[in-house]
């Protein structure tokens with residue numbers, strides 16, 4: 001049996017009205033993602049990849065290359081212009097973009113997790129850290145208060161947030177702690193697929209390192225498949241077994257991370273690797 005968890009084919013997102021020439025006159029060879037004829041933005045075009053159970057796939061590229069757009073579509077934060085994504089969940093198989101709104105919500109709440117760069121997107125700052133995790137646990141059919149609190153505490157401990165802070169509001173937490181609570185919340189439903197979008201950007205180096213270690217531990221422990229979006233080669237190097245390199249909405253290079261780092265084929269990737277040396 002294949003361990004494939006996600007299959008993405010021809011995924012594209014154009015912002016604007018679009019025209020028949022958009023995709024032919026944008027991309028790395030034109031050095032732009034803006035269509036010269038209609039002004040639409042080709043945020044992502046013809047993205048193809050497979051993801052396997054427990055695997056970490058990195059998506060790297062400069063700002064505006066289409067990394068977040070790709071993940072946003074898969075997490076239903078944005079709708080694709082075209083393309084397909086199939087999620088393999090045990091014996092079940094779901095065509096993600098054919099699901100109705102309620103089915104997409106259920107998929108997001110129960111089978112997927114997301115950790116954003118900006119904790120305001122992932123956390124509710126009106127309620128406590130424990131409350132944030134409880135919100136998600138309630139969606140996973142856990143209804144008993146004591147059980148929810150116990151599990152929320154367990155998740156906070158696992159992500160190394162002091163239990164003493166379970167009733168405190170995450171707005172009083174440091175950036176690194178907020179990311180830990182986001183990770184705890186995302187993991188509450190034990191999702192087989194986790195999206196991480198620039199989760200360590202803006203944090204101190206030592207805090208970054210600790211969060212990256214935590215992500216690796218979780219992947220090992222829970223066999224969670226992850227898609228990690230970053231502009232930081234160090235993050236890719238540490239976390240991702242395979243990597244897609246994006247530029248102007250296109251995947252320009254893909255393969256084993258070690259291979260890409262050791263022998264980058266595309267001039268852009270060569271510059272990216274050289275600048276990180």
Ligand SMILES: Nc1ncnc2c1ncn2[C@@H]1O[C@H](COP(=O)(O)OP(=O)(O)OP(=O)(O)O)[C@@H](O)[C@H]1O
Pocket residue numbers: 015033041042043044061062063064065066067068069070231
């Ligand atoms: N709602 C929108 N309307 C118009 N253009 C958009 C919209 N969302 C994204 N874009 C454009 O799509 C392109 C890809 O954006 P995306 O956020 O995916 O890039 P990114 O690689 O994640 O960059 P960053 O690292 O800065 O987040 C950019 O040119 C961006 O300006």
